[in-house]
Amino acid sequence: MTSRSEQTRNRIYQAALDEFARYGVAGARVDRIAREAQANKQAIYLYFGDKETLFATVLKRSLGDLAAAVPPPTADGEVDVTDYLDRLFTYHQNHPEVTRLLLWEALEFTDQTVPDEESRRAHYQQKAADLNSVRSAESEQISAIDAPTLLLIFTGLVGWPMAVPQVRRMIVGDDEGALERVKASVIAAAVAIAGQK
Template sequence: MPYDAEDTRRRIFDAAAAEFAERGLAGARVDRIATAAKANKQAIYLYYGNKEKLFAAVLRAKLEEVRDSVSIDPDAVAGSVGQIFDWYREHPELIRLLLWEALEAGDEPDESERERRDAFREKVCHLVGGSPSHLAEDALVRSAQDLMFTIMGLIAWNFAVPNMCRMVLDEDTDQAAWARRRATVIEAVRRLTTPSLASEAEARRDAPRH
């Protein structure tokens, strides 16, 4: 059978994602990744470089995966949140990778930060259409950024500490706790994105009169 480079890359990626999610960057071992991928270490260095670059490639790909799979509809933010919640529940490895990055990464921005910033800016630009229209443009952007990060926190914390989620809610299983949290997060975001009566009154007051 001829050598299949793409299949080897995929196997290395899948094995690395599992290894990094379980053990982090410092605890991961290239030997274990190679064994799980049924590949040799030289292939890992050839395709991905060192262990740090492999971790960055895995994290970048996982972030792209969630970005391509789900998005926030500016006209139906609360409904979108349920879909995002479900995606994170089905892909808990991303939360683990982000936590390992936070624990192990240095203070200096890495080479992927600009790319990730640009991706979030794109999401914010899409979300701005659902923000209160009476805000100035710069305030619109900041409001959308804060909303997006708040939504990320409301969702991610459930899967970052599932045992605590289960115990605080006094449920017998993670599944029961997550079902409650899903409904609660959707309702919280619905309230966050529903203009209050005071905001509506302010918008009417500030509107130009003809």
């Protein structure tokens, strides 16, 4: 692939990311993506296929970027739960489009298999296993939470304040330190739930 075509693909990707985060699959328009990317529609179809395939590609790359930027906790202590949640929260804070894409996916693929579901399932299972290797079970209540559910709880703790910023604003305020207070509380709650000190 030439450098020029790679630049075109990257412009299309960025324009599609913005479009899908704003409008979802159904509301997104290939014409707008082409215009924003300064590319023609034929290039979009050539490089990415139809609109649904483009959405799947955008979501997969966004989640891949997230996974690369925020590796899960490790048993060797390189990454602990506190560090993981801190970086996960910060990543979502700086990349709100990831949460939006996942919300659109939830709305538009409710009763069907989502794009790339099997590999994403395997990725989440590995993250749950990694998380399980670093948590301690000092009480019966903590040990009763299986690792996949613990991962889901962590994802919810981080994702929900980003998914509903208006609710977050109404509950904790919108002063300069509000989001930092939420972040600190999310980390403290996650550490307590994981049974870490």
